[in-house]
Amino acid sequence: MSRQDWRLEGDWLKNCNCAFGCPCDFLAPPTQGECQGFLGMHIASGYFGTTRLDGLSFFVVVKFPGPLHEGNGDAQPLIDERATPEQREALFAILSGEHSDEGTLFHIFSLIVARLHEPLFTPIELEFDMAARTARLEMPGVLSSRVAPIRNPVTDTPHRIRVVMPEGFEHLEGEVASSDIDCAGDLAFTTRGGHSTLAHVVQTPQGVAA
Numbered sequence: 648m649s650r651q652d653w654r655l656e657g658d659w660l661k662n663c664n665c666a667f668g669c670p671c672d673f674l675a676p677p678t679q680g681e682c683q684g685f686l687g688m689h690i691a692s693g694y695f696g697t698t699r700l701d702g703l704s705f706f707v708v709v710k711f712p713g714p715l716h717e718g719n720g721d722a723q724p725l726i727d728e729r730a731t732p733e734q735r736e737a738l739f740a741i742l743s744g745e746h747s748d749e750g751t752l753f754h755i756f757s758l759i760v761a762r763l764h765e766p767l768f769t770p771i772e773l774e775f776d777m778a779a780r781t782a783r784l785e786m787p788g789v790l791s792s793r794v795a796p797i798r799n800p801v802t803d804t805p806h807r808i809r810v811v812m813p814e815g816f817e818h819l820e821g822e823v824a825s826s827d828i829d830c831a832g833d834l835a836f837t838t839r840g841g842h843s844t845l846a847h848v849v850q851t852p853q854g855v856a857a
Contacts, residue, residue, distance in 0.1 A: 654856075709721065
């Protein structure tokens with residue numbers, strides 16, 4: 648298979664069951680021992696080869712028994728039902744990591760996931776406000792998640808904190824918030840008051856461009 652050029656730009660959301668400030672970003676073990684969460688994006692503009700991907704969304708639910716770098720993870724892709732067969736194949740090709748440089752997000756993903764579950768094709772509704780640290784993700788009967796600012800435990804005022812990763816392979820800068828998740832599918836779980844990162848990203852075969 649010849650390697651294809653691709654590019655994805657849009658709103659990136661990562662929610663999980665860990666404490667605020669995703670331990671994975673700091674090379675630390677998951678807060679509760681195992682990692683359960685999801686990550687993905689709404690593609691404002693994107694392509695794979697000659698296939699346009701503008702306006703589509705995809706997310707991946709994950710479960711790892713320990714730190715992500717130790718692998719042995721499970722993953723289930725959730726793909727926008729509006730994607731055509733050609734667009735579905737394009738998204739799967741990007742997720743496979745076969746068209747990415749070594750050490751980039753999707754290449755790493757391919758190494759640490761031991762079991763890739765059958766994808767689900769579903770309506771995906773995403774409301775996303777990075778500056779306000781709010782988001783709402785709905786996939787009927789599959790995944791529901793809410794994001795809100797972290798609240799100061801004394802004053803109850805919104806608390807703001809950013810994570811800046813100059814050499815990050817997922818994003819370069821993200822707003823940290825609080826998330827609630829209700830997930831069905833093969834990797835079902837529920838969590839309240841977990842971590843959330845909201846970011847605007849540009850992903851390419853060479854890694855994060857912005």
